[in-house]
Amino acid sequence: MAKDVLVLAEVYRDALADVTWELLAAGRTIASATGGQVLALVLGPNGAAHAPALGAADRIMVVDDPRLADYAPGPYVAALQEVTAAEQPRAVLLGATSIGWDVAPLLAARINAPLVTGCKEIQPEGEALRVATSFCGGKMMAEVRVDGAPAICMVLPGSFRPADAAGQAKIEPRKLPSPLEPGAVRFDGWVLPEAGDVDITQQDVLVSVGRGIQQKDNLELAENLAGALGGAVCASRPVIDQGWLPATRQVGKSGMTVKPKFYLALGISGAPEHQEGMKGADLIIAVNTDPQAPIFDIAHYGAEVDVLDLLPALTEAIEAKRG
Amino acid sequence: MNIAVVVRQVPDLIEPLEIAPSGTEFDFGSASFLLNESDDHALEQALLLKEAHGGHVTVVALDFGDVDNTLYTAAAKGADRIVKIARDDAPPPPRAAAVLYAEAIKPIAPELVLVGVQAHDELDGGVAPFLAAALGMPYVGVIRGVAVGAEPGAVAAFKEFPGAVMARMNVKLPAVLGILGADQPPRYVPVSRIRGAMKTTQFEESAAAAVSSEPLTAIARLYPPAAGSRAEMLSGSETEIASRIVDILAQKGLVK
Numbered sequence: 001m002a003k004d005v006l007v008l009a010e011v012y013r014d015a016l017a018d019v020t021w022e023l024l025a026a027g028r029t030i031a032s033a034t035g036g037q038v039l040a041l042v043l044g045p046n047g048a049a050h051a052p053a054l055g056a057a058d059r060i061m062v063v064d065d066p067r068l069a070d071y072a073p074g075p076y077v078a079a080l081q082e083v084t085a086a087e088q089p090r091a092v093l094l095g096a097t098s099i100g101w102d103v104a105p106l107l108a109a110r111i112n113a114p115l116v117t118g119c120k121e122i123q124p125e126g127e128a129l130r131v132a133t134s135f136c137g138g139k140m141m142a143e144v145r146v147d148g149a150p151a152i153c154m155v156l157p158g159s160f161r162p163a164d165a166a167g168q169a170k171i172e173p174r175k176l177p178s179p180l181e182p183g184a185v186r187f188d189g190w191v192l193p194e195a196g197d198v199d200i201t202q203q204d205v206l207v208s209v210g211r212g213i214q215q216k217d218n219l220e221l222a223e224n225l226a227g228a229l230g231g232a233v234c235a236s237r238p239v240i241d242q243g244w245l246p247a248t249r250q251v252g253k254s255g256m257t258v259k260p261k262f263y264l265a266l267g268i269s270g271a272p273e274h275q276e277g278m279k280g281a282d283l284i285i286a287v288n289t290d291p292q293a294p295i296f297d298i299a300h301y302g303a304e305v306d307v308l309d310l311l312p313a314l315t316e317a318i319e320a321k322r323g
Numbered sequence: 324m325n326i327a328v329v330v331r332q333v334p335d336l337i338e339p340l341e342i343a344p345s346g347t348e349f350d351f352g353s354a355s356f357l358l359n360e361s362d363d364h365a366l367e368q369a370l371l372l373k374e375a376h377g378g379h380v381t382v383v384a385l386d387f388g389d390v391d392n393t394l395y396t397a398a399a400k401g402a403d404r405i406v407k408i409a410r411d412d413a414p415p416p417p418r419a420a421a422v423l424y425a426e427a428i429k430p431i432a433p434e435l436v437l438v439g440v441q442a443h444d445e446l447d448g449g450v451a452p453f454l455a456a457a458l459g460m461p462y463v464g465v466i467r468g469v470a471v472g473a474e475p476g477a478v479a480a481f482k483e484f485p486g487a488v489m490a491r492m493n494v495k496l497p498a499v500l501g502i503l504g505a506d507q508p509p510r511y512v513p514v515s516r517i518r519g520a521m522k523t524t525q526f527e528e529s530a531a532a533a534v535s536s537e538p539l540t541a542i543a544r545l546y547p548p549a550a551g552s553r554a555e556m557l558s559g560s561e562t563e564i565a566s567r568i569v570d571i572l573a574q575k576g577l578v579k
Contacts, residue, residue: 012484012485013484013488070490071490072492073461073462073463074461098465098482098483098484098485101440101441101449101464101465101501102452102462102463102464102465102501104448105417105448105449105452105453106452106455106456106462108418108447108448109418109452109453109455109456110456112539113539114447114539114540115418115447115448115539115540116446116447116540117445117446117447117448118446130543133446134548135443135444135445135446136334136336136340136443136444137336137443138548139336139340139547139548140340140545140546140547140548141545141546141547141548142446142542142544142545142546143542143543143544143545143546144446144540144541144542144543145540145541145542145543146539146540146541147541148539154448183461184461184494184495184498185461185462185463185480185492185493185494185495185498186492186493186494187490187491187492187493188479188490188491188492188493189490189491190488190489190490190491191481191488191489191490191491192488193486193487193488204577205577229572229577229578238360240504241360241364241504241508242508243507243508246487247487248487250487253485254465254483254484254485254503255485255486255487256485256486256487257485261575261577262572262575262577269336282575283571283572283575283577284554285554285568285571286554290337292339294548296553296554296556297548297553297554298554299554300554300555301554301555301556301557301568301571302553302554302555302556302557303556303557303558303564303568304556304558305561305564309561310561310564310565313561313562313564313565314561314564314565314568314569316565317562317565317566317568317569318569318572318578321569321573321578322578322579
């Protein structure tokens with residue numbers, strides 16, 4: 001039975017993705033039980049430059065190919081497939097990232113391998129893996145048994161304590177048996193956010209609104225409160241999808257990661273993708289009418305009331321305090 | 324452009340999810356269903372492309388939950404054809420569902436297939452990439468916006484990355500895109516138009532293809548997440564809660 005664990009050390013704009021060190025930790029948990037090794041795989045011409053940060057791996061493989069210079073699904077999946085076929089790992093671990101959401105299912109489809117998303121815990125159980133996975137917006141968990149290998153697991157960032165140990169692993173350049181094809185999807189360049197908006201990553205106080213704000217006109221209530229607190233308004237994805245605030249105000253996996261002194265979550269359920277971007281705040285107060293909302297699991301204080309009722313009262317109370 | 328859109332029903336998370344006595348599946352008896360949010364964006368993106376460049380939008384769905392209402396709404400918004408895949412059971416997992424959608428989509432011969440990148444009740448990846456594999460088409464997902472590119476036979480798809488950064492991806496057609504968000508929010512359609520669509524829209528029924536039912540993973544149990552360090556709940560009237568929050572902020576020096 002396969003013993004090793006292959007970790008895709010994803011590079012995004014010349015930096016390793018933060019989830020990489022969590023994947024290495026998860027990989028170590030599995031490999032310790034199977035007696036195998038943790039293999040880190042870096043794709044891209046500058047892959048070797050990232051090797052020193054991957055000391056927690058037993059082996060570091062780098063596929064240096066110009067087709068991997070920027071992300072495109074075809075060459076990425078082809079390279080990962082080649083290495084997977086050569087190494088025959090027990091599991092392949094990827095982050096639940098923009099790239100992971102492409103590559104993991106495409107690889108699973110190509111090699112007919114089992115795939116589990118939203119992984120928060122992974123434990124070997126005999127020759128199988130037992131995976132605890134979060135879904136339904138963080139409101140439900142499933143324990144999934146995976147017998148086949150390689151098990152392809154997409155790990156939710158924030159689920160494992162990062163492994164950043166220094167190690168002795170040498171870089172192994174990997175040559176693929178044939179040159180990578182460009183594929184039908186080609187990277188054409190980055191589109192960066194327009195400058196000029198508030199930088200929510202630099203704010204001490206954030207008033208964050210979600211679906212509970214109900215309509216765009218109600219944003220004014222949040223703006224008033226943010227003004228009274230000397231902070232800024234930000235939002236979860238549904239508000240951005242409605243076009244009520246620019247993408248630069250989005251907090252979460254696909255938005256900004258913020259660590260303010262105070263984060264007020266208003267009408268935000270707290271799906272894992274949102275928590276990923278704000279759980280590092282010093283003080284979190286959550287307001288939601290749903291007592292089961294996952295946001296209450298990470299908030300320090302909570303209130304089960306309608307945000308539209310609380311907002312004017314809170315603004316008034318802040319202003320009264322400030323005189 | 325000939326575009327196919329897949330739309331799915333998902334349980335409404337406003338209601339608590341009930342676990343069946345088996346412990347390994349949901350009891351949907353009392354659940355209500357709604358259109359998967361990212362599929363709503365996929366439909367909107369298809370309609371925007373059609374309006375800007377001409378073409379034809381076909382919506383494909385499995386017969387489940389409140390799908391008829393969803394499909395009539397899609398027709399009222401501007402979908403040209405509706406294909407409903409007949410099936411008695413709840414939708415299978417994404418990989419098997421993708422085969423059902425693929426068989427219904429192949430006769431349409433679309434240049435572009437748009438699917439929501441994720442549904443909240445999926446455990447083993449999204450339908451969209453598995454559908455691409457079943458159709459033999461290229462795939463890229465987490466897309467927020469699609470434009471007809473400068474290159475003939477291709478579109479520009481904007482793939483979302485952290486920090487409000489997008490990657491502009493050139494996608495040769497035919498292809499499947501996993502949509503996270505459309506260029507504009509999904510349009511509102513008045514109830515009167517939906518009622519009108521109910522009178523004039525004919526669903527095309529598609530027989531469900533045979534699907535290999537050998538799952539590669541097995542759910543051992545479903546369970547609600549363990550409460551971690553739950554928040555200290557503040558109670559009372561809105562005024563009392565506001566006052567308590569001000570006290571907390573004052574103690575931490577955040578309000579003076």
